[in-house]
Amino acid sequence: MTEMPRTPKPRLHIPANAGNTSLVILAALALLFALRWASSVLVPLTLGLMFSYALTPMVDGLQRRCHLPRVLGAALLLLSLGGSLVWTAYKFSDDAVQLLESLPEVSKKVQSAVRAHRSPDESTIGKVQRAAAEIEQAAQQSGPPAPAPGRGVTRVRIERPQFNLQDYLWSGTLGLAASLGQALVVSFITFFLLVSGQTFRRKMVKIAGPSFARRRVMMQALNEVNGQIQRYLLVQLFTSVVAGLAVWISFSWLGMEYAGVWGLLAFGLDFIPYIGAIILAVTASLVGFVQFGAVDMALAVGVTVMTIHMLSGNLLSPWLMSRAARMNPVAIFVGLLLFAWLWGLWGLLLGVPVLTVVKAICDRVDPLQPIGELLGS
Incomplete structure (x- = not known):
């Protein structure tokens, strides 16, 4: 009986070069180190770049319709936005300070409520602790009386100072000054990028090569990348405004205090x-539990926040955003973790816009299209 020849298993033959792979890994590690080491420079630069992408259509409209020079249009737009931010901060500053000063009290009340709702059955450790406390109390009662304090001796009782937000802010004046300096740097970067207009695009087209065909392809790619990034930023800004207004209105209807401050937090x-x-839902639920004293109202506050963000993120954003600009949820989550490790809080805010820029570039460059496919939905 002859044995039938076995069918070879299909294999995927991928040409690999150990030297090139090692160079790619070393280059990726060097890039991560550079991003982390130069975060103080890259974060303001990235913020200015994103703001310039979002504000360029408005400056173009002022130049085209109102016949304003780009310098004047960019200056008026940035001054208007800065004035609006200052007015908003002044308008809600008192409510924000009161809300922050109430957070320690909220923590105490939540801890008290958790202790009150514990099961009456004590654990083994609790019984041992209670027995030890009773033995210590009995030993103190059976022992000799404590000597009376001598004349002229004052008993001192140390009390922990209460949390004062104004003192805390005053002690952090240097940090506030540094933040204002960074905001000024970002404003200048945004202003210069808005004033430059098409300068960098013309330089990129010139670098593409002397032939007309290569320059045309480069111009089309740059236009598509710019349009995709601008559309994402404007859609994100619009959905954030909608989410903030929805939280403001919903919390006002539910009777939550400082509803305007919660709306601003939802926007950010x-x-x-x-x-x-998740952060907003958990925080608002705890504050709502302390304010209303009922679990159902706390759940209603948390469910309201999550419902608004789910509708905004799963219905409104995909409807407004083109198919090409949509991102893979797994890639977004991993990107957030990576940029949070690199840049901290700023990484959480800038992670998705940076990934959008990377995807838009990878979709237009042939060797990088697999990366764009991985990042896409």
Whole structure:
């Protein structure tokens, strides 16, 4: 009986070069080190670049319709936005300070509520602790009386100072000054990028080569990348405004205190996918539990926040955003973790816009198209 020849298993033959692979790994590690080491420079530069992408259509409209020079249009736009931010901060500063000063009290009340709702059955450790306390109390009662304090001796009782937000802010004046300096740097970067207009695009087209065909392809690719990034930023800004207004209105209807401050927090945290909504829902639920004293109202506050963010992220954003600009949820989550490790809080805010820029570039460059495919939905 002759044995039938076995069919060879299909294999995927991928040409590999150990030297090239090692160089790629070393280059990736060097890039991560450079991003982390130069974060103080890259974060303001990235913020200015993103703001310039989002504000360029407005400056172009002022130049085209109102016949304003780009310098004047960019200056007026940035001054208007800065004035709006200052007015908003001044308008809600008192409510924000009161809300922050109430957070320690919220923590105490939540701890008290958790202790009150514990099971009456004590654990073994609890019984041992209670027995030890009773033995110590009995020993103190049976022992000799404590000597009376001598004349002229004052008993001192140390009390922990209460949390004062104004003292805390005053002690952090240097940090506030550093933040204002970074905001000024970002403003200048944004202003110069808005004033430059098409300068960098013309230089990139010139670098592409002397032939007309190569320059045309480069111009089309740059236009598509710019349009895709601008569309993403404007859609994100619009959905964040909608989420903030929805939280403001919903919390006002539920009777939550400082509803305007919660709306501002919802607007800012909406720029952080997944994590921002969870932080807002948990914090608002705890504050709502302390304010209303009922678990159902705390759950209603948390469910309201999560519902608004789910509708905004799963319905409104995909409807407004083109198919080419959509990102893979797994890639977004991994990217957030990576940029949070690199740049901290700024990494959470800038992670998704940077990934959008990377995807837009990879989709237009042939050797990098597999990376764009991995990042896409």
